[in-house]
Amino acid sequence: MYSENATQVALVIALYLGITFLFAFISGRKTAKGDFMEEYFVGGRQTGPWILGLTWIATMASGGTFIGVPGLIHSYGWIIFLWIAGFMMVITTGFGILGKRVGQLGAKTGALTFPDLLRDRFESPLIGILSAVMIVLLYLAYMVAQYAAGARVLEAVVGIPYQYGVIGFAVSVGLYTAYGGFRAVAWTDSFQAVVMLFGVMLTAFFAVRLAGGMDAINAELAAQSEELISGPGPNNFLPLVAAISFFILMPLSQLGQPALISRFLTFTGTAALKRAAFLTGVYVCIMYPLIIVVGIASRVLTPDIEAPDHALTAVVMLSVPALLAGFIIAAPVSAIMSSLSSFLLVSAGALVRDVYQRNFNPALTGEKAKRLTHAMTALITVIGVALALNPPTYLQLIVVFAGTGLGATFAWPSILAIFWPRMNKAGCLAGIIGGFASFVLQYSTMGGTSFFGFHPFVWSFLISLAGCIVGTLMTPRQSTEHLSLYFGRPLDGEEDEGRPAAEPQPQV
Amino acid sequence: MTIDPNDVRSREFFLRTRKEAVVAGAIWFVFFLWVVGVSYVMGYGEVDPTYSVMGFPAWIFWGVLLPFVVATLVNCLYAFVYLKDDDEKL
Numbered sequence: 001m002y003s004e005n006a007t008q009v010a011l012v013i014a015l016y017l018g019i020t021f022l023f024a025f026i027s028g029r030k031t032a033k034g035d036f037m038e039e040y041f042v043g044g045r046q047t048g049p050w051i052l053g054l055t056w057i058a059t060m061a062s063g064g065t066f067i068g069v070p071g072l073i074h075s076y077g078w079i080i081f082l083w084i085a086g087f088m089m090v091i092t093t094g095f096g097i098l099g100k101r102v103g104q105l106g107a108k109t110g111a112l113t114f115p116d117l118l119r120d121r122f123e124s125p126l127i128g129i130l131s132a133v134m135i136v137l138l139y140l141a142y143m144v145a146q147y148a149a150g151a152r153v154l155e156a157v158v159g160i161p162y163q164y165g166v167i168g169f170a171v172s173v174g175l176y177t178a179y180g181g182f183r184a185v186a187w188t189d190s191f192q193a194v195v196m197l198f199g200v201m202l203t204a205f206f207a208v209r210l211a212g213g214m215d216a217i218n219a220e221l222a223a224q225s226e227e228l229i230s231g232p233g234p235n236n237f238l239p240l241v242a243a244i245s246f247f248i249l250m251p252l253s254q255l256g257q258p259a260l261i262s263r264f265l266t267f268t269g270t271a272a273l274k275r276a277a278f279l280t281g282v283y284v285c286i287m288y289p290l291i292i293v294v295g296i297a298s299r300v301l302t303p304d305i306e307a308p309d310h311a312l313t314a315v316v317m318l319s320v321p322a323l324l325a326g327f328i329i330a331a332p333v334s335a336i337m338s339s340l341s342s343f344l345l346v347s348a349g350a351l352v353r354d355v356y357q358r359n360f361n362p363a364l365t366g367e368k369a370k371r372l373t374h375a376m377t378a379l380i381t382v383i384g385v386a387l388a389l390n391p392p393t394y395l396q397l398i399v400v401f402a403g404t405g406l407g408a409t410f411a412w413p414s415i416l417a418i419f420w421p422r423m424n425k426a427g428c429l430a431g432i433i434g435g436f437a438s439f440v441l442q443y444s445t446m447g448g449t450s451f452f453g454f455h456p457f458v459w460s461f462l463i464s465l466a467g468c469i470v471g472t473l474m475t476p477r478q479s480t481e482h483l484s485l486y487f488g489r490p491l492d493g494e495e496d497e498g499r500p501a502a503e504p505q506p507q508v
Numbered sequence: 509m510t511i512d513p514n515d516v517r518s519r520e521f522f523l524r525t526r527k528e529a530v531v532a533g534a535i536w537f538v539f540f541l542w543v544v545g546v547s548y549v550m551g552y553g554e555v556d557p558t559y560s561v562m563g564f565p566a567w568i569f570w571g572v573l574l575p576f577v578v579a580t581l582v583n584c585l586y587a588f589v590y591l592k593d594d595d596e597k598l
């Protein structure tokens with residue numbers, strides 16, 4: 001344990017949790033009015049720019065960002081900044097490629113979830129179910145990593161045994177997510193995003209000050225090992241092919257994240273989206289470099305720690321005045337809870353809506369829907385806890401596996417679904433299955449490094465693309481009637497792509 | 509879902525967002541070249557530990573931090589100047 005003021009910190013964290021629940025309760029009450037499904041999953045499509053931007057970043061920045069990245073920096077030094085550099089492009093690519101289009105199509109088709117979008121676009125219940133199942137599986141992995149991260153923070157700072165920490169996180173987040181749905185998630189996310197940002201700013205300030213300034217830190221790092229201040233870093237962490245892989249992977253994998261894509265179903269209009277893109281971009285630019293600085297300082301201030309993932313909490317407890325430390329520890333706790341709530345919402349939604357309601361009971365509504373959603377939220381939580389009770393070592397690597405797995409599976413099907421009229425059900429299936437299967441196969445046989453040194457994501461990304469294209473071109477195009485809903489009709493003088501199908505496709 | 513047979517506006521919207529997407533991709537590519545290129549050339553192998561800018565190792569500053577800031581500015585321009593307001597009323 002690193003904290004002498006464990007009680008003080010614990011009280012502050014309890015206060016923070018109280019505020020979080022308050023936000024959830026107040027926003028959740030609005031969810032109680034109106035159509036349950038629409039309110040629960042997309043907040044009635046009334047999300048404005050600030051909330052949209054903040055919930056986006058809060059969901060994207062998870063325990064991996066706050067606990068895992070400093071842990072990696074502690075071990076490998078400055079090269080980690082290059083490793084995550086792709087995030088500088090994540091807002092432009094995410095909002096620019098998907099944002100507007102998904103929002104418009106969602107409003108037009110009434111889509112409430114990400115699988116909704118694909119299922120309706122391709123007229124395929126199978127795709128709806130398949131993507132729902134993959135979402136649940138991959139987000140479970142992601143959630144386990146978050147529970148582990150949160151429990152480790154509490155363990156390091158307040159001395160709560162790991163198991164209780166896992167259960168504590170799971171239960172708190174499960175409760176407010178189940179209670180208030182998307183609104184509660186978005187509002188708590190926004191509060192948590194503010195906490196995250198201030199937390200990291202304060203920590204960077206105090207840590208660098210204690211260590212004697214950046215130049216002193218760099219000199220000390222160089223003295224420890226020249227590899228910490230150069231590429232590819234200790235143990236050849238990031239050779240050039242890896243640097244290339246991750247600049248592709250970091251932003252583009254976000255394009256396949258169902259929890260992020262579904263946020264684009266919730267905003268009021270393009271003006272809100274643009275403002276959100278601006279806000280989130282600025283936020284990302286402040287936060288990530290500061291996290292790097294914190295990690296670097298931790299290597300100098302606390303060179304000997306039990307586990308790499310303790311780096312952040314160790315440096316906070318050491319350098320930040322006791323009273324503030326509790327507030328700052330709330331930052332990684334926030335990152336974890338905000339991501340957890342979003343994953344839980346999307347996973348429960350996948351089971352309730354994408355598997356059950358749309359295929360077996362379209363009349364599901366009101367009280368029954370609510371109870372089923374609560375039950376599924378509880379179920380997923382319980383499974384996640386059971387899995388988390390065996391803690392993993394490098395948190396960020398699990399996050400990368402789950403995150404890139406989702407990206408490899410869904411990025412191309414999503415992009416092509418909304419921009420390529422010719423794309424059809426077979427192509428989507430091929431893209432999803434090809435991406436997912438090739439990813440799991442590479443990871444289980446070769447770990448994080450695949451052919452020619454590239455990360456498995458790069459190959460799966462390409463295989464998924466190939467699947468989409470080949471699957472589509474080998475099978476007939478969808479009906480023009482259906483496609484015109486998404487793409488309109490060709491303008492005068494413009495050539496239409498392909499020919500319309502001779503007859504409607506059989507339902508699968 | 510009702511289908512409007514004369515959905516010309518839908519078509520325009522689709523074409524415009526597609527172009528915006530391509531531009532976003534192009535922006536990504538430019539920064540990819542900058543970041544990976546400069547970091548690799550300046551930062552891989554032997555690095556002078558005393559060569560730093562604003563507290564960051566020089567290769568980090570020119571190869572990661574500065575592009576990060578510029579990318580954020582480009583993002584603002586992209587969002588406010590380039591993206592068009594397209595709102596389809598139901």
